[in-house]
Amino acid sequence: LAKTTQPISMDSYEGQEVNITCSHNNIATNDYITWYQQFPSQGPRFIIQGYKTKVTNEVASLFIPADRKSSTLSLPRVSLSDTAVYYCLVGAMDSSYKLIFGSGTRLLVRP
Amino acid sequence: GAGVSQSPSNKVTEKGKDVELRCDPISGHTALYWYRQRLGQGLEFLIYFQGNSAPDKSGLPSDRFSAERTGESVSTLTIQRTQQEDSAVYLCASSSYLGSDTQYFGPGTRLTVL
Numbered sequence: 001l002a003k004t005t006q007p008i009s010m011d012s013y014e015g016q017e018v019n020i021t022c023s024h025n026n027i028a029t030n031d032y033i034t035w036y037q038q039f040p041s042q043g044p045r046f047i048i049q050g051y052k053t054k055v056t057n058e059v060a061s062l063f064i065p066a067d068r069k070s071s072t073l074s075l076p077r078v079s080l081s082d083t084a085v086y087y088c089l090v091g092a093m094d095s096s097y098k099l100i101f102g103s104g105t106r107l108l109v110r111p
Numbered sequence: 112g113a114g115v116s117q118s119p120s121n122k123v124t125e126k127g128k129d130v131e132l133r134c135d136p137i138s139g140h141t142a143l144y145w146y147r148q149r150l151g152q153g154l155e156f157l158i159y160f161q162g163n164s165a166p167d168k169s170g171l172p173s174d175r176f177s178a179e180r181t182g183e184s185v186s187t188l189t190i191q192r193t194q195q196e197d198s199a200v201y202l203c204a205s206s207s208y209l210g211s212d213t214q215y216f217g218p219g220t221r222l223t224v225l
Contacts, residue, residue, distance in 0.1 A: 043115070043202045043216025044154065087153065099144075099214065101153035 004088045009106040018075045020105050022088030025069050033064060033071045036087045038104070044087060048073070075107075083109045113137075115217035117203050123223045124193055132188045132220045136205030143186050144214060145178060146202040154202060160186060161209045172197075193224045 005023040012018045024033070032051050036044035048055055050062040050071070061074040075082055085104040116135045124130050136143050145157040157170045160180040171177070175193075180186040190197055200221050204214040 041218070043204065043219055045216065046213045049213075099146075099154070099156060101146075101155075103153050 004090055004102050006086075006088050006102060006105045008103065009108070011108050011110065012078055013110050014079055015077050018078050018082070018107060018109075020073045020075075020086055020088075020107070021070055022073070023070045024088070024090045027068050027090050031068075031090050033062065033068075034089045034091075034099075035060070035062065035073045036089065036101070038085045038087065040084075044101070047086075078107075078109045080109050080111065083107060115203055115205050115215050117201075117217040117220050119220060120218065121221045121223075123225065125225050126195060127192055129189065129191045130193055130222060132190075132201050132222070134186045134188070134203030134205075134217060136184065136186070136203070137215055139183075140205035140207050140215075141183050142206045142209040143180060144204045144206075145186070145188050146204065147172075148200045148202060148219070150199070157188070157201075159209070190222075193222075195224050198222055198224045 003026060010020060032049055034049040035047045037047050038044040048057055048060050048062045050064055052064050052068060055062045063072045073086060085106050087101050087104040089099055115137055118133045122130055141162055143160040146154040147157055148154045158165055158168055158178050162183055163180045165178060175191045178186060178188045188201060200219040202216055202219045204216040206214045
């Protein structure tokens, strides 16, 4: 699975848009990009997945440039409850059972 | 059930004792996964089951770790002769099929080895 690099931590304020960028220079042709969210004392929760361009759901948007060597998770108008660790994962659908989590990005949303 | 459940939620044991951790996956999910998460770190993949078969045990940290699954339901992760470095949160996840894009995680079992 492709190695990913994310910022260790980010701070934001309620109501702001937060963008977390993940680098994955060695992404393979059949790799997808998936983001998980983890609250303290809970297991990770799937947020969004994409292959290229832009994906949007009710929680977030995922922007993937044409070269796919990075991706940006965008959280619109964050609230205090968005304080969590966000993990970027890259891997092929047929091997995604073996999710490789990095250290993630600790997002702190302040009032 | 509504989600993946794990028991116990917390386990404190003495070094050298055996522990057994239980995972109840979402009903109907054929694939089940075990991960370990040390304090402040990301998740470390341990093992997966497709049905009750575990084709790849290479993620298990040592031969003190074993796991089994009954049919397509409950799984147990057993750690024999626990060591302090085994202290971590053990997370279980399930998915509707192996390779599904979404794994649903349980709340984890926090294991503390004194």
